[in-house]
Amino acid sequence: MIELDQVTKLYGTVIGVNDINMSLPPGTYGLLGPNGSGKTTLINLILGQLKPTLGTVRLFGKNPWSRDSLLRKIGLCPATEVAFPRVTGYQWVKYLIRMHGFSSQAADQMARKSLAQVRLDHAMHRPMQNYSLGMRQRAKLAQAIAHEPDLLILDEPFNGLDPVGRMEMIQFLREWGSTGRSLILASHILHEVEAVHPSFLLISGGRLLASGSPDQVRSILAETPNTIRIRASNARLLASQLMEHPAVDEISILAPERGESGEILQVATRSAAQVYNRVPELLAAANIEIYEMHSADESLGHLFSTLMKIHRGESQGGTLT
């Protein structure tokens, strides 16, 4: 579906994306990266809105830069916010559908249908300027899906959505993926993207650092330096036993939150996976009750700093695919 061959995009002397190679068959993809990492540039290269400085981009087998007709197959929900003072959501969505070449009558039906799909039909005749951020996000989604594209590209679609809205968005995207149509979801929030069950594309500093399934991403995290938090009934005993483990660098004991039982053990390790494997044995042998265990650094920021270190050769572990 999408092929990028050694694609680099420069804005003058600033690097947008750097030497990206990837081949994506139809499917659901989560494009993850911190703000300013090159996600929007990559999307615009795929859409043919930008011309690569080096390399080639193929979308559905064709060069998107010179194939305007390819855009008929794509629905784009960009990150940018729009708010027209006198234009209603319905008028805006209908206008953008007509820009695909549909007649006014057909566009009217498609606009109503898509606005109902995103649950904005109750407010579709209100001026967009009066919309909340979440409502604008829904209107943007409506214009992207109205013409039933083969590939839906969403850039930060969860921005401004309340928890219910987020859940509905996740549900919608899951359903979209289950119909066999393709989806690229760009975000900087790991758990929201993860909820859609995509394959991951991890981008930072304009480089594609890694790609793979959620499990593969987790294994990268597990096999790299990390900090683990364990809340257990006898954390001090567990600490004394974990100290002997060669992968453990540092252990500290923290007081639990009010109302929580046990104590919190914070373990800094060179290989979280080894600690994760060892802990159950220790717990069973010493009869320690465990309440929770998770990585303290399981954030996208940590993941990317780790991947960048691996990329630069500063750290070992993790498999870049």
Next chain:
Amino acid sequence: MRWFNSILATFQFELINFLSLQRLAVTAILALFPPVMLSLIFVGFRFTNGNFQFPLIVTVLFVSIVCLLGMLLWATPNIYSELEGKSWIFVASRPGGRISIILGKYLSAVIFGFAICVVAITGCLVVIQWMTGALKNPIWVWFSMNLLYLIGCLSYGAIYSLIGTMFYRRAMVVAAAYTIVSSIVLANVPAVISRLTLRYHLQFIGFNWFGEEMGIDIKDLMNHYSIADVPSSFYHLLWLGTAILCALSAAAWVVMSREYITSDET
């Protein structure tokens, strides 16, 4: 048909977007400026017991100013207004969206600009006829003047659309500079270069159609440009039509082949 639909959609959307109090106020001020100024000049001459000899020339001058201002305001920021409003990517990610936005906005700018001219011309001719009653064929003058300004709107709109696509960040400045250099400086130069300006051709069409009513001998104009005979209006219309087609084609080519980068690119 598909493109026509897209252009029509852009035009209709621009109409909805246009209907703000601020824009309507600007339109009203522009449209009423020529007749009000003309009335004031007449009143001034009455106070001094003077004779206002060439009211039609002053009408052409005032209407030309508001016509150019209107086209400058609405045709020039075709790309920049989309980039500034962050709506460019929505349009550009549609097949033919880039060309549709140029032609749709051009069409709406021409119609808004021409509407101003119609009101201004009508107001001025009513004032002239009321104050002097000197127009021999006011209906013909009204009709031919409106037609001339429609051609003017189409011509300047096309050039400003091209400037808007090429110099989108400084489009208004470049368009204003173009207008001053081309329509004020070059168009008055008694040399071949003046024939490359829109004003040269528009003014000859004007003189051919209602020059007699203006009270100026066309030989003065011929002497100024050192030409032996006056080409027909058809020649000038052909030249302007070609210029419009070239400018719009160039604008379409530029908008299709250019990257418009917004601050959101990361």
